[in-house]
Amino acid sequence: MATGCVAAGERTSASNELCVRRQLVLGKGGSSCKFSNRSLKRLPSALSSEKVLMMASAWERKYHHSDLEKAAAFLPGLLAEDSLQSNCYSQPIDGVLLFADISAFTTLTEKFIQRSGTERGTDELVQTLNCYLCDILEEVLTFGGDILKFAGDAVLVLWRTLHRELAKTISLVLQCSRQIQKKYGSRDTPVGQKVRLKIGISAAPMSLVVFGDRDWRYFCICGQALHEVCEAHELADPGDVVLSATSWELCEQHRLRTKHLAGKRAVKVTGMDQMSRSERQEALRKLVRHPLSHRLEGEGAMRPTRVLSNRPKLVEMFRKYIPEAALRKLDDRLPLDLFSELRPVTSLFVHLQLSADIISTAEVFEFLHSASRMLLEILSPHKGEVNKVLLCDKGCTFLCVFGLIGEKLPYKSLHALQSAVQIFNSFSTMFGGKKAVSVAVTSGMVFCGITGHPLRNEYTVLGQKVNLAARMMVRYPGLVSCDAATYAASRLPPYYFKELPERKMKGIIRPGTIYQYVGVTKASILDMSLTKERSEYAPLLGREKEIDLFVSCLKAYKDFGQSHILAFEGTMGSGKSHLLAELASLGQAAGHRVVAMELLEVNVRQSFSALRKLMAKALGLQDCELRSDKERVLQAKLEGIIEESSYCLLNGIFFVEFPVSDKVRKMCEPQRLMELHSTWAKVLEKVMGGEFGIFVIDNAHFIDPASWSIMSPVLQNVSSFMVMSLAPGYVRTEAFCKAAGDSAMSQNITYCHLDKLKSSAVVQKVCQDLGVVSISRDLARFLIQRSLGIPYYCEELLRCLRRNDMLLFHTRRRGEKAEGSWESLIAMSSSSAGSDGRVCTIRPDVNLENTVLPVTLKEIALSQLDQLKPLKQTVLKYAAVIGPVFTTQLLLHVLPADMRHKVNCVLTMLVKDNILKWLKNTEVPEDVQDPTKRPGTSVQAESDVETPALRMTVVQQSGALAFRVVLLQEAAYQLWPKRQRVALHRTCAAFLERHAHKCKSCGQGEFVAFHRFAVTSTQDGGRCQGSADQGDSRSWETLVLAGEQLKRDRTHATEGRPVAKSEQTTEVPSKADGKDSGACSCECKAIVESVLVPLARHYMAMGDAARAFYYLLECAAAYLHVSNSDMALVKLNEAEVLRNSVDKKANVIARFEEATLFSLKGEVCYRMGRMELAKKMILEALSLLKRKFPRTTVGALVKSQVEKLQCAAYVARRAASLPQEARRKRLAWLLQQSCCLSLLEQLFSLEGTSSRQTFSRLAARMKANTDRAADSCRAADAHRRGGDELI
């Protein structure tokens, strides 16, 4: 038996594992995979995902003996060892080609997105597609097919065989195709769109061509067989199998029933006489494949790539075929299931038409080889990646991606557009004119990861924007087109684009405006202005310090002619442009001439662009429409400064045409260049040192090196005042920063870092942008926390909230009081201080925790994340599921076993990178030798990144950590596809539930007494039970630490802004809270933040409404326990929103839970002084608890008599007779009733009238009876427990 074969006895387990593996890598199990579905059903639902993870790793261990083998699934068997060793080449092959394509894939994508939004929709789409593809491919593999290429929703498969075996092989492929059509030819999807399959088959001469450059290799099939298979596929209707002309001639026609297609030589196969089992085996045996191909299962299935030995040279060659993003993950030995993510990327499709004279294989090879080399050369500096190369009868298509893991540059859409133009120009020159080339660019959230089958898959991008780019490439030929998202994200001025007419694109519902990217033109070269004038901005807030600095520097310049550069450094969106616009206007108001300009990213690569812009603006060329006007202005302004014979040097620069002087004509190139430099310098000196006062350069980090080489000495010689903005991370910025620190230069340069806006300024800005006088506290907290005080982030978040209709506007009038409803209490409690007028709050049914980060902010966070190694990113992704603050114990619990030993080292590095911070002093190293203190840890990992210094420093073993930037945590979290995310939430919940109780000093029970006994077993089904272990007390301590931080984050977010009176009491017990104030110093305060609130979030993310509701109630009860009525109110509101969102008929929320909601609401109202509302709530709770309280005096008197008759002995007997579970459940009900009655007694007694006193006494009596019953239950419980202990 061949190496790697699965013996008969192993078959079941192998196929089982295969199926489970399929589930893991590719999404949900397909219908053909019966075992997987059954086996998973058998697993308790709470554990199934973890089990799947474990089994997947087992599968990986078994089948992937080496990382190389894991990687082998990325390649077809055709690229065997011998061919891998050689360089680029072409090779004729014989065989049968099959092209299968899923119809209506674009429509399907649109429907998923329409139904679930971009992110969830894409996730669901990929799950559906993978599931379908996997079923089809399993059939293909079983019939011995070698999967050559994936093209989104299509696959190209080869059955390589000897020429004399073609007829039999065609029958084999036909049988496979018919079986696929029979089983999977049509499938329903969750969005109601049926997907169907079209299959074309051909058998004719073909060749394999392998091409690329030194680092990357690609392969394609070319020749007649490819043309024919494309044609056959095009002739097929959904559900059909079409045989191409040549394959029809070659096949065993006697077996087939066919239908001729009008005017074509290809035929549609409508029936066939099946091959016998032995015939089929014989045909399989005769396929050409490597003798060491893996046998999979059943009779035919073969692993497409044979086991490769780990020979370094071979490995190197092999790696060249695998996309870089996948390689990075492979190199970090990440399990395959961690390859897939949802990411914002820019996709670029290039289509090259094959001219009619490119026919022979050698010509095709040459064409592909040069095209790919050129493409790689252009993409490389822009960090774009070629993801796939597809060849068809109409030409060649390249899919390139910008923004994959580790490849994110800021302004990636701009890089994509620049590459697009370069590609377009180079390809048009090289391959027969502009008409032959089409380039389309789109940006948006897509799935980046693995599709196909576990044995043969690819790393690619899938999603709505990928489909759109593919369609645009076809519908807008002969130009560079881009979508509106790319246009906006490039942040280029409009004159770089031209709006294109709307064209119908198959399957695409709303493509938005499509633009042509025209690139750098005369207009863009001579554009001189700031993008926005000051008048276009709203008032500048919180920049008093910067303005003062400007005023004092300006004064020094004016009074003493002191030359100065005032540089403001700030991150993207920190408000540099706005500040500079303000300063420019202040300078103008002070009577100075101000020359202001903005540079763009594109300028840094255009020599002399900064200088050209500066001078054009200073010389006043912006007002000249005609060339002659420009020439006149230049002559007038430069007279006496440069020689007339040098004017012609300015020709190319300002698009003028001065006659070329003899002097210049005679110069050799270096001389000309020198002359040009000195001319520039003279002009600049005149421009800067003369009458012109203040120079404002926005984005000075984009000054190109050529300009700077001239500007720098001039700035030292002339007296000028320059104000500039700089972004961190650029060479120029660093140079200025260094110069400012240099004692010789520091007098001339002031380098000022733009701080984040203060909380009060953020709130002011939001009010200003929304046109309201005040905003609610939760909205303020959300925006302050997420925006980090960066105005642009704040605007983006606000835009996102508005777009999703999450805000509510209403008018508040003086003296307005809360009405007697719960909703008005919520509204009042969340409004902050402010004068009367329009106010803005969050819609009551919106949970801000679930807000998806706007793509723009995600991009910013991801570009930071992508500077980290995949392993660090992966650890952060796991941590992100836990939350912005996490404990090491929980992190270790969620990480896959084979990553745990690396975690300490990675965390230490992440702290060093300033991504995370420890929440306690880490200076004292723990004893690294003590194994009991360091469960499952080792520092030998990551030898490639770990420095000896690091090894020597602290190795923190347990503790709590926090993300320094919440945005990063959110962006990392949102990379997870849903299925994996849910599994991780489940694991987190299982861990946290062990700690979901009060602290020791408060008695450790639940916050709602006996809560978990009160929920029925069906509702408890999803509970993630975890068993307590020895590490629990350590874990508790760390959770307390984490909780304290979370609480600080929550309360400090709104610090420093004007707060309402009510707000100041947020964390301080109010009068009514006074009785509980003693509890405030206990650990419960922290536990609610680090255990209960996250638990509600985890269950919510898992879609388990009952458990989420349970923990929201626990949160509310816990907040009341620690005297924080405001937060209790927030949590009860969340619970109410959740309750309203679930199907009432499904009985998701138990009656006891409903009652508890009302009871807690009553308590909150009471503590907030809303007595009437409190009473209403408590009465509702009592009624739900089946302990009705009379509403009339007569009723009260009658009820009073009844209560008197309550027989204590009977109650005790009844309690004793109940089984333990039921008794505890009853206890929960009784305790809840007692709570309500006690509150009711107080509420009535506060009113003072005699009738109210009657009610108060009745409540007291009912409470006494209830308490007695509860005591009996407790006694019976204690008695039973004592008995159990005796036994």
Ligand SMILES: Nc1ncnc2c1ncn2[C@@H]1O[C@H](COP(=O)(O)OP(=O)(O)OP(=O)(O)O)[C@@H](O)[C@H]1O
């Ligand atoms: N101090 C401020 N008060 C109010 N709004 C501000 C303030 N600073 C910036 N903004 C607003 O925030 C947005 C982003 O600011 P701006 O464009 O000036 O940032 P930037 O630092 O220049 O960004 P980039 O790095 O992308 O050029 C603008 O809409 C601006 O009006």
Ligand SMILES: [Mg+2]
């Ligand atoms: Mg700016």
